[in-house]
Amino acid sequence: MVAAAGVMALVAASCIFLVDRFKKLTRTITSEQLRAERMGRYFSPQVASLMNDEQTSGMVGQSQDITVLFCDIRGFTAMTEELGNQEVVELLNQYFTTMVDVVFEFGGTLDKFMGDGILAYFGAPVVYADHADRAISCAKSMQQAIERENLIKKNQGKPTLEAVIVVHSGPAILGTIGSDKRREFTAIGKTINVAARMEAVAKEHEVKILVSHACKELAKQEASFTELAPAKLRGVPEPLRCYALEHS
Amino acid sequence: MVAAAGVMALVAASCIFLVDRFKKLTRTITSEQLRAERMGRYFSPQVASLMNDEQTSGMVGQSQDITVLFCDIRGFTAMTEELGNQEVVELLNQYFTTMVDVVFEFGGTLDKFMGDGILAYFGAPVVYADHADRAISCAKSMQQAIERENLIKKNQGKPTLEAVIVVHSGPAILGTIGSDKRREFTAIGKTINVAARMEAVAKEHEVKILVSHACKELAKQEASFTELAPAKLRGVPEPLRCYALEHS
Numbered sequence: 449m450v451a452a453a454g455v456m457a458l459v460a461a462s463c464i465f466l467v468d469r470f471k472k473l474t475r476t477i478t479s480e481q482l483r484a485e486r487m488g489r490y491f492s493p494q495v496a497s498l499m500n501d502e503q504t505s506g507m508v509g510q511s512q513d514i515t516v517l518f519c520d521i522r523g524f525t526a527m528t529e530e531l532g533n534q535e536v537v538e539l540l541n542q543y544f545t546t547m548v549d550v551v552f553e554f555g556g557t558l559d560k561f562m563g564d565g566i567l568a569y570f571g572a573p574v575v576y577a578d579h580a581d582r583a584i585s586c587a588k589s590m591q592q593a594i595e596r597e598n599l600i601k602k603n604q605g606k607p608t609l610e611a612v613i614v615v616h617s618g619p620a621i622l623g624t625i626g627s628d629k630r631r632e633f634t635a636i637g638k639t640i641n642v643a644a645r646m647e648a649v650a651k652e653h654e655v656k657i658l659v660s661h662a663c664k665e666l667a668k669q670e671a672s673f674t675e676l677a678p679a680k681l682r683g684v685p686e687p688l689r690c691y692a693l694e695h696s
Numbered sequence: 697m698v699a700a701a702g703v704m705a706l707v708a709a710s711c712i713f714l715v716d717r718f719k720k721l722t723r724t725i726t727s728e729q730l731r732a733e734r735m736g737r738y739f740s741p742q743v744a745s746l747m748n749d750e751q752t753s754g755m756v757g758q759s760q761d762i763t764v765l766f767c768d769i770r771g772f773t774a775m776t777e778e779l780g781n782q783e784v785v786e787l788l789n790q791y792f793t794t795m796v797d798v799v800f801e802f803g804g805t806l807d808k809f810m811g812d813g814i815l816a817y818f819g820a821p822v823v824y825a826d827h828a829d830r831a832i833s834c835a836k837s838m839q840q841a842i843e844r845e846n847l848i849k850k851n852q853g854k855p856t857l858e859a860v861i862v863v864h865s866g867p868a869i870l871g872t873i874g875s876d877k878r879r880e881f882t883a884i885g886k887t888i889n890v891a892a893r894m895e896a897v898a899k900e901h902e903v904k905i906l907v908s909h910a911c912k913e914l915a916k917q918e919a920s921f922t923e924l925a926p927a928k929l930r931g932v933p934e935p936l937r938c939y940a941l942e943h944s
Contacts, residue, residue: 533871
């Protein structure tokens, strides 16, 4: 009976230990999965692994030079009125998956989707001195990816897509911004607004990649830039020097 | 010894049972927390509890009549250039928290933040027949909340905020849209584009709440609407009938 009591005490102790271990494990798995899900929304696994939590969730507004990239599908709204709803959603999901892979390939951060638009930037939270070159190379690669997909779509008799991409460099405020229930890692300020307004210029000039002077000046790569007439942007007093860029 | 062996067998079986329970618990807690985090991003806890996973994550594009609400801070970019970066982020986070609470109070869905902008809608995924009234009441309540906060800010010598809100009703495609790593519950289509473009009209006319004709026609509440000259929106062929709405 003494032996049985000893065994029972040992087993009871083991059980308490196990329960405690499992509780800790549960907490660890949960917070790790939440963190992985959060990080995977913005960054490639490679970039996410370079960062720790403080670099993102603790950010309360630091200024950094970045290059912003906006990408929009030309005539998308008209397209949604011709296609079925499910077809529109499937088309967008496939397109976004392809585009985000390219953004991540160049170390970019996916800020958000806006309708058919993509907002990404380069140089934050991981600092890259060559953020302008990364954004330009990414824009070219995105257009090439669209062309490849269009060839497949054409063969399948599906509608093809045409995208307009703008890139602009400058300082931005980076931080985790939102309501207490939904904070997101994002960039705000004039650089982002100017980039957003460059889209109308790109559409007007039927340019596939529009690069601002500020971005071109930072870029070191050889590329065929064609200067356009300075653009008057809504709400921006000084006209913006910008360039059309060939992607092939 | 027979008794001891019996106790050990019983305890071993209990341990196996416990390990299995904990494993299941771990999985349940993890997926529940992920789901709660995902749902809390878009909906109030009350709305989230009305829905099940299929209603959101399974949505691959259904059309629904909704009322879209856009809210923007007037002159925010100029403000960011005067304030410190941390101050800008703190100001936005406080402002968004207040505004999202109001959106949730009226059963709205928070689509996204865009810089200082808020995109919300009413009538999806939970169907409300009175989505136009909810959006109009929400817009009024948001303006009232801003006024209350401005009184406090004034007393503290802090900069006050002025917001422009537009509401527009119509059909939209609802679905979980994005790349394979980041799908979000969102609304797309012409109704959202028109609403986004109404903002420039509201700013031009210095109107605090701008309501489209489509939204006003659906609304049943008594409210003081003042018709404006039909607005020409970029990319929209027919001029839009719209109204200024008093909020106090």
